[in-house]
Amino acid sequence: MRQFFSIARATALEMASEPLALLLTLSAMALAVLAPIMHYHQFGEASRMARDAGLSALLVFGIAYAVFCTVKSVRREIDSGTLEMALAHPVSRAGFFLAKLTGAALAYLVFAVTVTAVSVTTVNGAEIGGRIAAKVGDVATVFGPSRVCAISAIVVPTVLGAVLNRFARFRFTLTATVLALAISLVGMIPYIDGSLVWRFLPVAAVLTLPAFVFISASAAFAVKWRENAATSAAGVLFLVSVPLLGNYYLSDILSKGGSLPLHHLGISFAATIPMVAAFVMLGVHLFEGRDVDRT
């Protein structure tokens, strides 16, 4: 187990230190936060815009995160020769592959929690803004303090990460990622006793499930093909599965205080497991069979 955690931890840290991972996280947060604030075309429905943007960012950027970072992580092991080093130690190939997947899933969870937390803050701000607007008869906007909190979750990690890098030599990407997670979670605390969080989390959980399928698929593709080909294959899989990835019905469920029936979460989870298992088995099979060299 120690080997397993060691590989998983190294993979998660490696993925979270990737500049592209931070860019994707910040972009997803920016979409979730700015779409309801800059409210062109929203016709006063800031709350709906906040839900739609947050959930879409979680889904689409999450899949992009899963694909790009997993492929990169697996291919780097193979191409740089670190896989040869690792397998020269008493590690089973299947164990190594599963540990890599677990690490990738952990890194993705950091992304998912950050984006979910910042979305909760924005959606809640939009709902408060909507109530205030209804009282005074104005167009609904995101409640000021929530707005400040959500924007801070993007700006502060970037600036503080840079400052800590400049003066204390902290690693910028990793520091900014951790700070973004921390500030997003802190921003969510005031609403933790409200019903929104408990309504929002199951919906967000459903939308993270496709990313786990893509993590396992991308890892399997990366074992077989080089970085470009593996990313393209995952891209094709994404295009094929677009019709299955509708998230707006989930957004609708949340409107007017509604929530997702828990059995729906269970069904989604149950439907995901065979897909993940199939790709993991494919990946393990390919990994067991491949020659360990830099091709």
Next chain:
Amino acid sequence: MKALWNIIKLELLANLRSRAFFLLTSASVLWMLVMPSVVKSDGTDEGARQLYVHYSLGGVFALVLVSLAAAAAGSLSRDRAAKRLQLTMVRPVRYFLIAAGRYLALLTIGAAELVLAAGILACKTDASRPCDHVLSPILPSVWEEAEDMYEVYMNDVETPKEVRAMSKEDVVALLAAKAPDHYQTVGTNETASWEFAYLGTTDKLRVQLRFTNMYDTREDVNGRFSLGQATGAVSNITQAVAKVPLSGVAGPSDGLARVLTFENHGGSSVMLRPRRDIQLLVEADSLACNLTRATLELVAMLSVALAFAMFLGASLGRSVAVFAVITMLVLTALTPSVVADADEFASEKMDRIGYRIAKFTEKFTRPLGALVPLEKLANDVCVERAEVVRVMTLNLGVYPLLLLMLSALVIPRKQDGL
């Protein structure tokens, strides 16, 4: 030149020997062939044809643009990371040629893909179908009109207080942006006239009328257009765009032929926006010629994207460069609609900031942002030669040259670890 050719050849081989090129070509051909059965039109042959012309080439252009821009962003950064770039840099080759060679190779691949798609399009549609020059009325500039309107607008009680607080310059700019939407009313039994810069004598003339919203009267329109000796009647319009043929020769350039008049014989007033809703169509050449010009413009648009991606690849690591170029392309695709549909008079400060950011982005992404040639091609509007020359000079010449020169400056600095 030998060095340049070798760099081009290397990049061509790198792409042609990868599966990506095969995939790209297959996907393009497949899209051109199956697209008509995938996309649903409005049920008319005309609608289906327009949709096919627009989206078949548009789809391939999007595919080629994204994949080649990503390849361009990855080209230099990939070789720099693999340390192969330094082997080229120690040879007697200018750094400019290293970037230019790769750019030209990718542009060649992109151009070939687009020409292939255009060829399929020409085979699958009536290539001899004519297209038209579209002439708009000669009117005072939007700025003159905005200046004239300023006092009236500021004295209007409905003008928002935020706008009143703005400087005259800003308000005039906003009014100028709104000027194309000003309506002109032609009452019953009244005549309106518009001057056009048309001096030809062709008998293949039409007047194009647009009715863009539900408040416009259509069925009630009844009247007669005349341009010199050429006349055409219009009544009971049922479509959003009506093309009224003028019969007879418009006549030599005696001054009269430049003025189009409309006599309203209908029971109600006709409201038109002269800058948007009334145009003179003069037959130009065929769809095949138009397709050639449109393809040239698309190649030029691809060129500027590739040069920009090349610059990003010279300056950044591979994954960040690819991410940046894809983000830029998404922003480029989004900003024209944001700018076109935005409410410049929004009272929210955040909205105004957003609008300014969008407008700023649109200004810099304009060479790529509006897919004008595809719009024109689909609507049988002539892609004018002068426009093609202008677009090609800028997008195939000036911008890429500047971006590649910048790349050449960055290449050795990046090697320095900066």
Next chain:
Amino acid sequence: MVENVIELQGVEKTFRDFWLRPTVKAVAGLDLTVARGEVFGLLGPNGSGKSTTIKMILGLLSPSAGSVRLFGLSPRSVAARQRLGYLPELSYLHPFLTAKETLKYYAGLCNLDRRTAKERTSQLLAMVGLEDVANRAVGGFSKGMARRVALAASLIGKPELLVLDEPTSGLDPVSTNEVKTLVKTLAAGGMTILMTSHLLGDAEDVCSRIMIVNHGKSVAEGKIGEIGSSLNDFFLAKVGEGRDFEVAPFLK
């Protein structure tokens, strides 16, 4: 008067981070001249600044202070690079090109006409013993074969100065011997050679003059025949013996 092919005066190189803070001073005031026809060995322990010095000579890095002249010109000038050949420590080949295409590509970069390029490609492929696999993609080559392709590519422009960074790295003893013989033959033909190596025996065999660098500074310089002891002893005397690993606690 003997022309100096390479001239470095007071060269320093400091690497900086994103905030432009100095991170490493790789080269600290190095003076070096290599005359035409010399086989010059730049020796030193790992991290001594050899590769950084070579990259400044090649124009790949710019010095933070001092001047670097190659044939009396800036190393970034095309005219200087016209007379240069370079074999890096690892081969860095385009994997999708065949051995022949690789040489033709670099021949093109050296502005050779088609006939000369073809002629030299065949000559060099024969020289490094790769005629039989000339049309195979180099991505599938062994390390030794890739090294031979890279060596041939460095010679395609018939350079006046050949820079070899660890030329025998990854080669078996037979191939190492072949490379050393090749270097001697090229030097006898009048080519100037600058090489780095960790293998002091190799340097002793082929170099006419050496410089030992440590911590980015020159600690010794001289002709091989004038050193007086074996190069190995001389090197250890100048650079230090290093420390003994304390193995005993680990073995307990």
